[in-house]
Amino acid sequence: MAKLANRAKMTISSTGTGNITLASAVAGYQSFLDAGVSDGDQIRYIVEDNNGTDWEIGTAAVSNNSTILVRTVEESSAANNAALDLTSSAKVFIGVTAKDLDNAAPLFASSLPTALRLRKDGTTAITIDAKAYDEQGFPIEYSWDALGGSTIYNASSLPPQFASAPSMNQSTGVFSVIGTTNANNAGSINFRVKASDGVKVATATTLIDHSFLPPVTSGLLGYYDVEDPSSYSGSGTTWSDVSGNSGPNLTIDSNVTYNSSGIGSRPSFSFSGVNDFSYSGSAFSTSSSSVSIFAVYQADSTTARKLWFAQDPSGTSPFGFATEIGNTGDIMSSYSGARMTSGYITDKEVVYVNKQDITQKTASNAAYDLYSTKMGSVVLQTANLNSGFVFPINRVTSSTSAATGQLKLLIFYNRSLSVEEITTLHAWAKISYPSDDHMFA
Numbered sequence: 001m002a003k004l005a006n007r008a009k010m011t012i013s014s015t016g017t018g019n020i021t022l023a024s025a026v027a028g029y030q031s032f033l034d035a036g037v038s039d040g041d042q043i044r045y046i047v048e049d050n051n052g053t054d055w056e057i058g059t060a061a062v063s064n065n066s067t068i069l070v071r072t073v074e075e076s077s078a079a080n081n082a083a084l085d086l087t088s089s090a091k092v093f094i095g096v097t098a099k100d101l102d103n104a105a106p107l108f109a110s111s112l113p114t115a116l117r118l119r120k121d122g123t124t125a126i127t128i129d130a131k132a133y134d135e136q137g138f139p140i141e142y143s144w145d146a147l148g149g150s151t152i153y154n155a156s157s158l159p160p161q162f163a164s165a166p167s168m169n170q171s172t173g174v175f176s177v178i179g180t181t182n183a184n185n186a187g188s189i190n191f192r193v194k195a196s197d198g199v200k201v202a203t204a205t206t207l208i209d210h211s212f213l214p215p216v217t218s219g220l221l222g223y224y225d226v227e228d229p230s231s232y233s234g235s236g237t238t239w240s241d242v243s244g245n246s247g248p249n250l251t252i253d254s255n256v257t258y259n260s261s262g263i264g265s266r267p268s269f270s271f272s273g274v275n276d277f278s279y280s281g282s283a284f285s286t287s288s289s290s291v292s293i294f295a296v297y298q299a300d301s302t303t304a305r306k307l308w309f310a311q312d313p314s315g316t317s318p319f320g321f322a323t324e325i326g327n328t329g330d331i332m333s334s335y336s337g338a339r340m341t342s343g344y345i346t347d348k349e350v351v352y353v354n355k356q357d358i359t360q361k362t363a364s365n366a367a368y369d370l371y372s373t374k375m376g377s378v379v380l381q382t383a384n385l386n387s388g389f390v391f392p393i394n395r396v397t398s399s400t401s402a403a404t405g406q407l408k409l410l411i412f413y414n415r416s417l418s419v420e421e422i423t424t425l426h427a428w429a430k431i432s433y434p435s436d437d438h439m440f441a
Helices: 365-369 420-432
Strands: 009-012 020-025 043-051 056-065 068-076 091-094 115-117 127-131 140-148 151-153 174-178 187-196 201-210 219-224 250-252 258-259 268-271 277-279 291-299 307-312 319-323 351-353 376-381 389-391 404-411
Touching: 043 068, 115 127, 127 187, 174 420, 291 420, 307 376, 307 420, 319 365, 351 365, 404 420
Parallel strands: 115 201
Antiparallel strands: 009 020, 009 091, 020 068, 043 056, 043 091, 056 068, 127 174, 140 151, 140 187, 187 201, 219 404, 250 277, 258 268, 268 404, 277 389, 291 376, 291 404, 307 319, 307 389, 351 376
């Protein structure tokens, strides 16, 4: 049973669906700390928001001098018992629920990821931390099963996506899963971990995806994924297409290093200059002289003018997707230095960052949308790549500040992508990352 405390009720200073940051005790009540709650405790919390209209019940791990609650939701008024999107008017308190009056099942120490993607090399494992504990101190035994379609899998009958049986650390509760290298075994399963105290069993399910191609394939010209060994082996200056559509090899500059464990422990290219990735040729030419690019990358240079996916970088007027911190007057859709084709922007030429259309933003605001410690998705609609591209370049020759960051994948299409397709691609890419701390939701 989770730890309880008397008359502990507090306001919050955080909002959203993530961790709860406690603020101050409600009049007539104690703070959690004053009520005897300590860091490391698991408490039973109840949240009420919008004057009690919205509510949430769950367990939470306590940290930071009893001011941070890492919540695991059990019930809520939200759809599918999801975490509430809390407002600043919410209040949280410690109380007894029906579950506390029963012989409780073990409790997971933290929330398990809702979805993860297997690696494609047949050797590198993804991990799921399913550490659980029993309130009476009985030892925990871990096991698993999985559901794919109508088929139930276990250690005796492995899912086709697995290269071998998952390993379980019975001391730490960490599961390790290795994916197959066979693209014919692509697909998704619901992987269920179990933690038993000998009487009751706690369960949690993670969707495990094993994708060899993106979910949007219509018009696919080329697909380049750092962590696919067929696309990049970990060394060399060539990045290969794995779409099956005979896309060209991309050239990797000396400023780029392969990072086997980048953001979220996923492989990436760390770039630190200009002209870091390039292709010179006509393989991306189409009848409409335009393609769409879907990219997942993180840029952390905020001081220079940059063109991303620029064509004709050696010319006097290169064009691409421009960012420039501090320049408040340039609207990308009308500024000639921030266009994706040799002509002016049309209603089909759009830039999306993390599913949001930012074409009407200034180059400065676009830069702030892009620069982050997280990975994000960027879509350029109907970019002119008839003679190739460079990613990135300095937009003005006098600028000496190089672009830095990490690049995960590039996908090229011979058509515009719909908003629904952009949303689908973003969600698919995010499955590679364990949490919102690694890639934008």
